[in-house]
Amino acid sequence: MRVTLTVLEPEGLYPDTRLEQEILGPGVRILQGNAKASLAELPESLLAEVDGLMTLRMAVPAEQIARFPRLKVVVRMGVGYDRVDRAACAARGILVANVPDYGTMEVAEFAVLLALSLRRGLLLYHDTQRGEAPAPWAVLPSPLHRRQEVQRFGILGLGRIGSAAALRAKALGYQVVFHDPYQPNGWDRALGIARARTLDELLAQSDVLSIHCPLTRTTRGLIGERELRLLPRNAVVVNTARGPILDIDALERCLRDGHIAGAGLDVIPEEPPREPLPSLLRAYRAREPWLTGRLAITPHIAFHTPEAWDDIRRKSIETMRDVLVDGLRSNVIPPESD
Incomplete structure (x- = not known):
């Protein structure tokens, strides 16, 4: 069969393209690039042939979209699609798709794990027992530590991952409440959890706030200092969604004055972090004593299992x-979903 379409995977993620070719069929060819940081590294002669573009970590800004004269489809190889300039794509009639059903269980489990590791003292005792002057072999008082059954686990965004996190938190004994203005009525009853009508209503009752909404124009900076201070005192905040949804400087202020007892972040506003680092990240790396047992930061790896990577590729x-x-x-x- 004559090749009529070309798909580019610019990052050279896999050792071969046999699986891709098998799924696409003989009428489509699959090309790999070797760009590591930007589409700008790739030559015009290559981009001129491309009908479909697949990216994992790489951003797809307007100035790079303009270099693809034949481009029809961009597939973001993950759940979030904030790296793709969807307005520029829409102006050209280019479709943008994501892969919303990979890594669901992994991210949901990691979010609940972050909350549990803070709330049950795992981080505190790990931090204190490995110090040069270890803490006493005894219980340490901390406002972090609570029984699950007396806490409400708040879910912000009840999509696939948020729903999976809700079910896991519920199974562990938490009372679960969510807010998602895009989720139709009845979904809460199907999951056996409570619905908060507004964001403020969710925050006011969440002993744990777990963020699971996508990064869009309306969610960027959604959780700032006002919102954090609506949480009950000694609440825990978990973010496994996107860093810019949560104001990290506001989080630091609320941690420092004790309103927020602890936080678990798999995402931060700029990834990987670059100088000048956010003040909270500097304090964390310096192991400043006030953060002992109160903060966990991981490098956007909540999704990571070999099975999830297989799903990313195939899906x-x-x-x-x-x-x-x-x-x-x-x-x-x-395009209008923002």
């Missing part, structure tokens, strides 16, 4: 096949 190319080859709307993100 991404299946989405590309559906949209580019078969003309379906699988996982296509509408």
